[in-house]
Amino acid sequence: MSSTPQRTDPLTLEVVDLIATVVARYHEEYEEAAARHQLTGAQARLLALLSREPLPMRQIAQQLKCEPSNVTGIVDRLEARGLAERRTDPSDRRIKLAAATEEGRETAARLRGALSFARAPLAGLSEAERTSLRDLLKRMLA
Amino acid sequence: MSSTPQRTDPLTLEVVDLIATVVARYHEEYEEAAARHQLTGAQARLLALLSREPLPMRQIAQQLKCEPSNVTGIVDRLEARGLAERRTDPSDRRIKLAAATEEGRETAARLRGALSFARAPLAGLSEAERTSLRDLLKRMLA
DNA sequence: TATTGTTATACTCTATAACTATA
DNA sequence: TATAGTTATAGAGTATAACAATA
Numbered sequence: 001m002s003s004t005p006q007r008t009d010p011l012t013l014e015v016v017d018l019i020a021t022v023v024a025r026y027h028e029e030y031e032e033a034a035a036r037h038q039l040t041g042a043q044a045r046l047l048a049l050l051s052r053e054p055l056p057m058r059q060i061a062q063q064l065k066c067e068p069s070n071v072t073g074i075v076d077r078l079e080a081r082g083l084a085e086r087r088t089d090p091s092d093r094r095i096k097l098a099a100a101t102e103e104g105r106e107t108a109a110r111l112r113g114a115l116s117f118a119r120a121p122l123a124g125l126s127e128a129e130r131t132s133l134r135d136l137l138k139r140m141l142a
Numbered sequence: 143m144s145s146t147p148q149r150t151d152p153l154t155l156e157v158v159d160l161i162a163t164v165v166a167r168y169h170e171e172y173e174e175a176a177a178r179h180q181l182t183g184a185q186a187r188l189l190a191l192l193s194r195e196p197l198p199m200r201q202i203a204q205q206l207k208c209e210p211s212n213v214t215g216i217v218d219r220l221e222a223r224g225l226a227e228r229r230t231d232p233s234d235r236r237i238k239l240a241a242a243t244e245e246g247r248e249t250a251a252r253l254r255g256a257l258s259f260a261r262a263p264l265a266g267l268s269e270a271e272r273t274s275l276r277d278l279l280k281r282m283l284a
Numbered sequence: 285t286a287t288t289g290t291t292a293t294a295c296t297c298t299a300t301a302a303c304t305a306t307a
Numbered sequence: 308t309a310t311a312g313t314t315a316t317a318g319a320g321t322a323t324a325a326c327a328a329t330a
Contacts, residue, residue, distance in 0.1 A: 011272050012264050018279040022161065023168045025283070028207070042320060057289060065170070067322055072290055074320080094288040094329045121282040122154050130153050133278045136271060137160040140263040141167070182321095184297065199312060209299055214313055216297080236306045236311040 033114040037107055038081075044111055046074050047100060050084055051108035054099035071098075083107055175256040179249055180223075186253055188216050189242060192226055193250035196241035213240075225249055 027041075034044035042064075049055065049063060057075070061068040075098045078084035083104035089095035100108060122130060169183075176186035184206075191197065191205060199217070203210040217240045220226035225246035231237035242250060264272060 011269065011276065015264055015272055015276050015279070018276060018283065019164065019168065021283055022279060023165045026161065026165045027169075040319065058287090066320085068289065069291080069323085070321060077319085092288085092330075096289065121284070122157055124281060124284075125278065127153065129278060129281075130157055132274060133282075134153065134157050134160060136267065136275045136278070137157070137164060139266060139271075140275075141160065141163055142263070142266075182296065200310090208297085210312065211300080211314080212298060219296085234307075234311085238312065 029115065033111055036114065037111055039107075039111070042074055043078055046071070046098075047078060047083060047104055047108050048111070050078075050098055050100040051105045054087060054097040056089070056095045056097055058095075060098060078104065171257065175253055178256065179253055181249075181253070184216055185220055188213070188240075189220060189225060189246055189250050190253070192220075192240055192242040193247045196229060196239040198231070198237045198239055200237075202240060220246065 030044070031041050034041050037044070039047065045064060046060065049060060055063075057071050058068055060071045060075075064071070075084055075086065079086065082101055084098055084100055087097045087099055089097055125133065172186070173183050176183050179186070181189065187206060188202065191202060197205075199213050200210055202213045202217075206213070217226055217228065221228065224243055226240055226242055229239045229241055231239055267275065
């Protein structure tokens with residue numbers, strides 16, 4: 001009858017709850033770390049993206065899974081604070097590349113360092129356990 | 143020298159990345175499931191809370207980690223759609239209890255069922271593996 | 285014509301501060 | 308006076324649609 005088992009056994013429900021807790025805690029810590037740098041979550045995520053490489057507005061929207069019109073405003077606010085800048089693409093003058101400034105990259109790096117959430121608790125696990133956790137998560141996401 | 147090891151080895155970084163991916167995917171699926179029921183994420187989370195038991199506005203704010211003034215608006219919108227209602231507490235007439243209506247509880251239940259994210263991928267893991275994942279997550283959150 | 289980015293608009297969520305009713 | 312909830316206000320994020328510049 002059940003071609004797709006629903007796994008509503010207590011063990012599965014417990015794991016689902018644990019994952020929900022991980023998600024909630026991760027988000028809290030991310031928002032708090034961003035706020036400590038006077039950034040909203042959206043601004044921090046966009047800045048983290050730009051700190052790797054300059055990107056066209058359109059592509060940023062795709063990676064952030066939002067509409068391009070939203071990116072305009074977020075980049076505006078980062079630009080007003082000197083954390084990002086707009087460049088024109090010489091090969092296609094329709095395109096505007098958003099790029100992190102030096103200060104933007106420094107801010108992004110400090111923010112990354114502040115995200116102790118996943119790192120600190122992991123320190124309590126042995127290498128074998130971390131390997132095991134990695135493999136289980138990979139299979140979950142496959 | 144290093145009293146708190148920073149664990150920036152490749153394995154730990156890989157696990158951190160996997161957790162970030164889990165978090166991102168969980169949020170996407172939650173927002174999409176909520177949107178399918180014409181609810182925002184905040185409305186869905188509040189409704190899920192009320193579907194268990196009626197709660198004072200103040201307490202809702204604490205659980206949602208936001209200001210009480212925000213709860214007013216979200217409950218307003220749920221109430222306008224017949225998914226929630228306000229009741230007065232006879233023992234203290236300052237208190238207003240927000241409660242899910244029958245339709246609200248049904249919507250919350252359908253939404254819960256739609257959250258296949260954590261359940262479906264877990265179905266591919268054996269019981270021993272799910273036990274292992276549970277224990278590792280518990281130690282991470284300890 | 286199609287594409288890129290922006291602007292205009294409207295709605296939701298958010299925090300802060302002032303306000304009302306009750307304790 | 309203290310507390311619960313609301314209202315007022317302002318800023319940020321979001322989507323949709325219309326628009327300018329460029330291809």
